[in-house]
Amino acid sequence: MMNPTERTPIIAIASGKGGAGKTSFTLNLCYQLTKLGKKVLVFDADIGLANIDVQLGISTMKDLSDVIQGFCNLEDIIARSEKGFDIIPGRSGFEKQPFLTTLERRDVLKRLRDIAGAYDFVFLDVAAGIDNEVLSFTKYADRTFLVVTPDPSSITDAYALIKLLKTKHEKENCEVMINQAGSLPEGKNTFAKVRMAAEKFLRVQVPLVGIVPYDRQYSTAVKLQQLTSIAFPNSDASLAIEKIAKGLASEYGNRTGDNVRKIGS
Numbered sequence: 001m002m003n004p005t006e007r008t009p010i011i012a013i014a015s016g017k018g019g020a021g022k023t024s025f026t027l028n029l030c031y032q033l034t035k036l037g038k039k040v041l042v043f044d045a046d047i048g049l050a051n052i053d054v055q056l057g058i059s060t061m062k063d064l065s066d067v068i069q070g071f072c073n074l075e076d077i078i079a080r081s082e083k084g085f086d087i088i089p090g091r092s093g094f095e096k097q098p099f100l101t102t103l104e105r106r107d108v109l110k111r112l113r114d115i116a117g118a119y120d121f122v123f124l125d126v127a128a129g130i131d132n133e134v135l136s137f138t139k140y141a142d143r144t145f146l147v148v149t150p151d152p153s154s155i156t157d158a159y160a161l162i163k164l165l166k167t168k169h170e171k172e173n174c175e176v177m178i179n180q181a182g183s184l185p186e187g188k189n190t191f192a193k194v195r196m197a198a199e200k201f202l203r204v205q206v207p208l209v210g211i212v213p214y215d216r217q218y219s220t221a222v223k224l225q226q227l228t229s230i231a232f233p234n235s236d237a238s239l240a241i242e243k244i245a246k247g248l249a250s251e252y253g254n255r256t257g258d259n260v261r262k263i264g265s
């Protein structure tokens with residue numbers, strides 16, 4: 001689908017409701033891509049909730065608010081996780097921070113695009129919901145992976161987001177990732193519902209990213225501040241995410257390093 005020489009993909013991970021599994025999926029996917037030798041950056045765009053740093057047990061001194069206030073550059077707040085990928089925290093563990101204004105958001109996204117070339121993949125872990133902040137991040141991204149669970153309200157929310165992106169922003173770049181599927185048939189059935197609604201009512205195609213099963217070990221791993229892919233590498237969920245990572249890597253021609261610029265060059 002993509003030409004391997006194209007610019008680094010910025011991929012938003014979104015969902016209608018919180019708790020679908022965006023953050024854990026993003027982090028596990030980043031880890032799997034790192035294992036494949038990819039350079040990966042994840043931007044914690046769930047601003048207001050210190051998600052990623054909490055899940056990884058890292059804390060940083062500087063955050064986005066320092067960038068916005070002009071105290072430092074975006075590069076300066078990149079944290080390296082011990083898992084091997086880089087993270088831009090939405091905010092540090094200490095301070096509460098207001099939502100970004102539209103202008104600030106645009107500025108941050110522009111800066112993000114400037115440094116994306118130093119990576120093979122950039123992910124945006126977007127807040128739940130369908131408000132302007134979420135829309136502007138997903139609108140800006142090259143691709144959007146919508147995390148959907150078999151919960152009927154999750155399906156409805158996914159549809160609402162696909163619809164808003166199309167009608168308000170003429171964006172049809174949503175792909176669907178089914179998470180917490182009780183079984184493969186349930187996962188397929190959930191995807192079929194989203195796909196049919198999008199095709200029938202919106203004339204939008206929503207490709208399937210993959211189906212990740214519900215996995216009890218997942219929350220155990222989160223409680224241990226550990227990625228399930230590391231704590232339980234052979235669980236069905238870990239294997240499913242690994243497969244998605246391999247698919248993504250090969251879609252971009254399995255490039256590593258060669259096409260990756262150094263920051264600032």
Ligand SMILES: Nc1ncnc2c1ncn2[C@@H]1O[C@H](COP(=O)(O)OP(=O)(O)O)[C@@H](O)[C@H]1O
Pocket residue numbers: 015017018019020021022023024025128179180181212213214215216218219220222237
């Ligand atoms: N495939 C899965 N199987 C079981 N539990 C999951 C799965 N994906 C996510 N979870 C759990 O769901 C909860 C919410 O996940 P999280 O990634 O924080 O969601 P979000 O970022 O969308 O709000 C966490 O406790 C996580 O462990």
Ligand SMILES: [Mg+2]
Pocket residue numbers: 022023024046051
């Ligand atoms: Mg989250």
